[in-house]
Amino acid sequence: MARVRAEPGIPVEFGVGLDLPSALDAMNNLVLYAAAVLIWGSTWRVITFQLGRVPPEVSVAYRFALAGVLLLIWCRLRGLRMRFSAREHLLMALQGMLLFGLNYVCIYLAEGRISSGLVAVLFSLITFFNIAGTRIFFGTPVKWMTLFSAVLGVVGVTLIFLPELREPGFGGSVPMGVFFAVLGTMSASFGNLLAARNQRNGLPVVQLNTFGMLYGALLVTAYALAIGRPFGFDGSLVYLASLGYLSLFGSILAFGAYLTLVGRIGADRAGYTGATIPIVAVLLSVVFEGLRLQAVAVLGIALCLAGNVLVLRGRRSPTPAAPIRGAGLPR
Numbered sequence: 666m667a668r669v670r671a672e673p674g675i676p677v678e679f680g681v682g683l684d685l686p687s688a689l690d691a692m693n694n695l696v697l698y699a700a701a702v703l704i705w706g707s708t709w710r711v712i713t714f715q716l717g718r719v720p721p722e723v724s725v726a727y728r729f730a731l732a733g734v735l736l737l738i739w740c741r742l743r744g745l746r747m748r749f750s751a752r753e754h755l756l757m758a759l760q761g762m763l764l765f766g767l768n769y770v771c772i773y774l775a776e777g778r779i780s781s782g783l784v785a786v787l788f789s790l791i792t793f794f795n796i797a798g799t800r801i802f803f804g805t806p807v808k809w810m811t812l813f814s815a816v817l818g819v820v821g822v823t824l825i826f827l828p829e830l831r832e833p834g835f836g837g838s839v840p841m842g843v844f845f846a847v848l849g850t851m852s853a854s855f856g857n858l859l860a861a862r863n864q865r866n867g868l869p870v871v872q873l874n875t876f877g878m879l880y881g882a883l884l885v886t887a888y889a890l891a892i893g894r895p896f897g898f899d900g901s902l903v904y905l906a907s908l909g910y911l912s913l914f915g916s917i918l919a920f921g922a923y924l925t926l927v928g929r930i931g932a933d934r935a936g937y938t939g940a941t942i943p944i945v946a947v948l949l950s951v952v953f954e955g956l957r958l959q960a961v962a963v964l965g966i967a968l969c970l971a972g973n974v975l976v977l978r979g980r981r982s983p984t985p986a987a988p989i990r991g992a993g994l995p996r
Contacts, residue, residue, distance in 0.1 A: 697922045700918075700919065700922040701919050701922045702941045702942055702945060703945060704914050704915060704918065704919040704922075705915065705919050705942045705945075706785070706941070706942045706943075706944070706945025706946050706949065707945065707946075707949060708910075708911055708914075708915040708919075709776070709781040709782065709784060709785045709946040709949070709950075710781050710946065710949045710950065710953060710954075711907045711910055711911055711915070712772070712773060712776050712781060712907075712911065713776055713781055713954070714903050714904065714906075714907035715728075715773065715904065715907055715908065715911070716773065716776065716777050717899065717904075718897065718899045718904075719897060719898065719899050719904065720889065720894040720895065721770060721773035721774050721777065722770050722773075722885055722888060722889040722892075722894050723886075723889050723894055723895075723896055723897075724773060724908070725765075725766070725769045725770050725773055725882075725885050726882045726885040726886045726889060727882075727898075727908060728769070728882075728908060728911050728912050728916065729761075729765045729769070729878040729879070729881050729882040729885070729912075729916070730878075730879070730882035730886075731908065731909075731912040732878050732912040732913075732916035732917060733875060733876075733878035733879035733881075733882055734879075735912065735913070735917060736871070736874060736875040736878065736917065737875050737879065739871075739875075740871060740872060740875055743871075745869070745871060745872060746869065746872065747872060749868075749872070749876075753868060754876065754880075756859070756863055756868070757863070757868070757873055757876040757877050757880060758876075758877075758880040758884070759859060760856055760859045760860055760863060760873070760877045760880075761876065761877035761878060761879070761880035761881035761882075761884065762880065762881060762884050763852050763853070763855050763856030763859060764852075764853060764856030764857075764860070764877060764881065765877055765878050765880075765881025765882070765885075766881040766884045766885045766888075767848075767849070767852040768849045768850075768852040768853040768856060769849070769881075769885075770849075770885060770888075771845045771846070771848045771849030771852060772784060772788070772845070772846065772849040774841075774842075774845040775787075775842045775843075775845035775846035775849060776842075777838075777842075778838035778839065778841055778842030778845070779838070779839055779842035779843065779846070780950045780954050780956045781946060781949070781950050781954065782943070782946045782947035782948070782949065782950025782951065782954070782956055783825060783826075783842075783846075783947075783950070783956070784842070784846045784946075785942065785943045785946030785947065785950075786821075786822065786825060786943045786946075786947065786966055786969055787822060787843065787846040787847060787850060788846060788849070788850050788853070788943075789818070789942075789943045789969060789970070790818055790819075790822065790847070790850055790969075791850050791853055791854050791857070792814075792818070792972075793814070793815040793818055793819075793972075794850060794851055794854035795854050795857055795858070796811055796815070798854055798855065798857075798858045799858065799861075802858055803858075803861075810975060813975070814971075814972040814975040815972065816972075817968045817969070817971055817972030817975070818968070818969050818972035820965075820968055821964075821965045821966065821967070821968030821969030821970075821971070821972060822965065822969055823965065824961050824962065824964055824965025824968065825962050825965035825966060825969070826839070826843065826962075826965075827961050827962070827965070828959045828961060828962055860873070878916070943966070943969070943970060944966075944970065947966060
């Protein structure tokens with residue numbers, strides 16, 4: 666069975682690094698690309714089935730506790746190294762808080778206020794947050810085309826929400842939904858930067874994500890208890906199925922398909938998933954959530970995705986010492 670090796674510097678959201686069964690290795694590139702896009706594009710919609718009887722913070726804790734335990738079992742079966750220093754555990758805990766804690770809590774809260782498709786489009790701005798972060802923290806040069814792409818993305822997002830801004834009764838849940846979506850995106854971006862640093866310092870990707878998810882679940886649990894969220898459980902088929910789908914497919918399987926693709930065609934070309942996933946999410950939101958897209962909103966989505974495509978086209982394959990700058994959109 667072929668072993669998938671994570672490229673140095675890939676953000677942790679693309680870094681589960683599982684050795685998938687030979688059936689996955691036998692898939693052609695188009696199937697792998699479609700699997701990553703369709704799974705991650707659909708998870709935005711599936712998250713809405715987690716909202717209801719169980720508080721969002723508690724659902725996030727359940728999701729990553731389950732995903733972390735599954736990965737821990739995998740690590741044990743594979744005989745991977747599981748001993749790390751206290752400092753390394755601290756870094757993994759911080760990464761888990763940013764990527765699998767604050768990030769996801771904010772996204773779940775955002776989806777309770779605005780449509781999942783619009784949250785997905787807002788999250789695509791992580792491409793530009795990553796670029797700004799690598800410039801500030803790693804000194805990575807920024808090209809003029811990158812700045813132009815960022816402007817397109819910001820203008821696009823503004824146009825998407827322009828119809829809501831024009832509504833006489835604008836207010837209530839929409840601004841808070843946008844706030845939570847942007848805050849979650851920023852948290853994911855900081856998590857990506859920390860992941861790049863951790864991987865450059867030699868922390869193995871599989872274990873990094875395993876402990877990151879477990880620490881993220883633990884920290885979200887502590888936060889939920891501190892603010893008085895009840896730890897009930899929804900035993901309905903819809904909740905259980907969505908929890909299993911998000912944990913197994915959204916948090917594990919899609920990562921493996923993406924990494925297999927990265928190993929075959931490189932992170933630059935595989936990064937186009939970041940521009941395609943919001944399209945799937947928006948279409949699902951239109952069909953299942955009744956999202957109405959006015960002409961100005963369609964133009965905004967087009968500009969936002971165009972900005973992502975332009976910045977991804979301008980990327981080069983990262984060297985082992987450089988963090989990747991592209992978007993990370995798995996949910």
